[in-house]
Amino acid sequence: MKLSVLAERIGGRLIGDGDVDIQAAASLEEAGAGQLSYVAMHTYREKALTTKAAAILVVSEIEGCPAAQVVCEDPYLGFARAMLELHPPARYPARISDKAEIVDADIGEGSRVFPFAYIGQHVKIGRRCVIFPHVFIADNVTIGDDCLIYSNVSIREKTQIGNRVILQDGCRIGTDGYGFARESDGHHVKIPQVGRVVIEDDVEIGANCCIDRATFAETRIGHGTKFDNLVQVGHNVRIGHDCLLVAQVGIAGSAKIGNNVTLAGQSGVSGHLSIGDGATIGGKSGVTRDVPPDEVYTGYPAMPHRVWSRIQKAIMRIVKEDEESER
Amino acid sequence: MKLSVLAERIGGRLIGDGDVDIQAAASLEEAGAGQLSYVAMHTYREKALTTKAAAILVVSEIEGCPAAQVVCEDPYLGFARAMLELHPPARYPARISDKAEIVDADIGEGSRVFPFAYIGQHVKIGRRCVIFPHVFIADNVTIGDDCLIYSNVSIREKTQIGNRVILQDGCRIGTDGYGFARESDGHHVKIPQVGRVVIEDDVEIGANCCIDRATFAETRIGHGTKFDNLVQVGHNVRIGHDCLLVAQVGIAGSAKIGNNVTLAGQSGVSGHLSIGDGATIGGKSGVTRDVPPDEVYTGYPAMPHRVWSRIQKAIMRIVKEDEESER
């Protein structure tokens, strides 16, 4: 693709030779002839002076850069759009394998079902979906258009999935919630989990994640929310739209996560809590009470980040005093 | 089901109209006509005054509640029992799919094997079991009666599973323990793991959990113990009966967990330790030494909860002093 065409498609202003042919995207260090890269942060601008990339996306012109430049407001976002142009998603010709087992399903046109997929009864799958091998789709599941369901995924009974949803390999959607009542002799009686999971449009769920279905009503993942791998979501949880849940996060039952919330890696949220819109929870933090909107919480128990930072400083001061008093 | 019948089955005392027809269970806020709910905690008693539920389970009569009431000692436990009456587990007609691969197995009557299940040789499966698609059962595995083995589960060689065991989708039972010896040049030599996993009666294992088999003898999960999702159990671990292991817990090799122990979410136990009967480990805590029976331990390293609480208070006091001294 000509750089001038690419620049126009991502809405950037071209500086330099627009006729250069761009074949691929790469990191600033690795990019070479025919490759596009980007400079997202000012600290990387110096690196641009020695790049071998054919072109780079920048927030403002970099003097002395040997590559052609495309100026755009958010180079990282521009780069994401450019990559979608340069590396469009794989296409899978429509075909329902006769080595798949389909009990009773309504599958939209253009969809692909690979061998060894299992699809139960009263299932509805939209158009242009891809169902990879070893996917298990239980009875009464509904899936929208343009979904990618990768290998070894389990979608349990009654789950509802929107459009353009991506389920990475091995994730489990709609498994039984963890609900037991204790008898006086200490035995645990299983509480039937008769609800469902609802996944809205444009959600991506990472590999080997688990999302339990609700006890009665629904566990819901809002539109545009993106999960990394190995994330756990308990029953009855409600997650808003456009959230980021980084790897190995755990959300306990009935918690309510707002919109545009970021949960960093290995953090956890206790049951029945609320996290406000736009809040950020630090890595490894454990949330044990409600978090107000737009706050950054860190630590265990999680607290406002500035309090946590102050504690770290106070601790280091005490240790230093200890060391000095020993001398 | 008539409320009077339901009340009798769960051993509760009826207040109000016993002829009302109960079709389903729901939460107190969501329950409507024909639905049963419960009030487990006193803080929720006020909500019962405006419920639209047809009937509720209570620990003692709530004056002014519009719904019929069933008084029982433990409403949550009563509710669990009521749900089992109202929402009995799905039934699967006995059938061995000819699209399953069964090398050499003795399968009891009433069992169901779905397409694409793989069952190795010298396998014994009891009566009324359900083996979902894409389950892998290796050689020399024994499974009792009335087990539910959900999709994509792996049961490795020599595993022994009791009766009424539920394995949620994608869990891995009997994978190789993590055992290596270090050569002088830094290479790790794999130690063959020739033991097995034993899972006793009435155990439930959550989605995508991993339980490694023992180096020599057995990794054992005691009867009635319930695992949430994504729990890790190392080789040679012994877990007692009626324990609760919440999501993302990790137990390192050769640890010994007593009976009726609760491990809250994302907590961990180091190798070779003992946790006494009835102990509780707080969320995200890391146990680095033995825990006595009936104690509550929290933090990292885990310590008695009252010590941990005192530390939190002391830290907050120091931070406050710091802030004041800066003014």
Next chain:
Amino acid sequence: MKLSVLAERIGGRLIGDGDVDIQAAASLEEAGAGQLSYVAMHTYREKALTTKAAAILVVSEIEGCPAAQVVCEDPYLGFARAMLELHPPARYPARISDKAEIVDADIGEGSRVFPFAYIGQHVKIGRRCVIFPHVFIADNVTIGDDCLIYSNVSIREKTQIGNRVILQDGCRIGTDGYGFARESDGHHVKIPQVGRVVIEDDVEIGANCCIDRATFAETRIGHGTKFDNLVQVGHNVRIGHDCLLVAQVGIAGSAKIGNNVTLAGQSGVSGHLSIGDGATIGGKSGVTRDVPPDEVYTGYPAMPHRVWSRIQKAIMRIVKEDEESER
């Protein structure tokens, strides 16, 4: 196997009856007639005086021990080697099941492919590999010789796997990296992940682990590195040779882990950091800045272990002072 033969094979010096027949290995407490055990630590030497084992491996002769003894420099390593002699890995006769789906693959001689395995196009698999049921191998994957790919594993497009690699059940190799750019309205645009995963020789990956493929180039796991279960590796990560990653560890994107590094259970490493050769990260620790070679880091944020220990002591002293002042 005669003890004298075994002693010679592992390079140990025999004390006692070399004609005793050794059939199996066991722990010191459980070993009986015909069984071999070992004494790795001095604290266990007393136990050797009452062992029923036929023979034990020791670092130096134990007076009064009833069993035959084999003296070797590193009894644990010797034991690993002895176990490999006594319990050689299972052998799988070469056979390509006609119930597997193989689109277009070059499979070396001596390999076994079980029913319900799916192998895509342009795939190359070496000699003497075993591909278990429900394995998914995407297009353009290369696998070396003598690999064991256990059940329900997913190997995504373009992954390169070396020789003697073991993938435990349910691990996911080469899934999409977690990369998104944020639009001004809060929506996340998926950045195509067009790189690959490279796994070098003699690596073992535990059950239900996830290793994401790189954005552009490669995520690489160095030779001889061993993963426990449920480990997460983000895109673009580079891990050196002979590392140990214990269960539930998480490595964020673009981190660089040196050689011979140990990451204890449930620890985490933030993105773009470097961990030096020979470093050890404590259990549950969270690394938030670079770690120098050969250091032991603990805590969150992770710090040199001696500083962390001093903090623990200082905290306990403060709590004690608090308690005393209250009396």
